[in-house]
Amino acid sequence: MKQIINYDFVEDNTCTAVAQVLEIARVTPLSIAFNNNQFNNVRVEFSSTNDAIRFTKVYLGDDCTSGDIMEYVVNDGIAALS
DSSP states (O other): OOEEEEEOOOSSOHHHHHHHHHHHHTOOOSEEEEOSOSSSOEEEEESSHHHHHHHHHHHHOTTOOHHHHHTTSOGGGGGGGO
């Protein structure tokens, strides 16, 4: 299932920060949109729920929980976390 998720990147170089998360997560998105907003400034379209989960895990960091990921990824993908 395709996923479109907004993220808050607060780094000075948002493009580099997003590229690093993509590389670590080994995800290739369908599209990325950058906005000049303070919040939800990066919109990423993923081809699958698994890609969205992998990206979100890296974005949130090592101490994230399934509940944290659920705040970003829609509920039908939660079974993939197990």
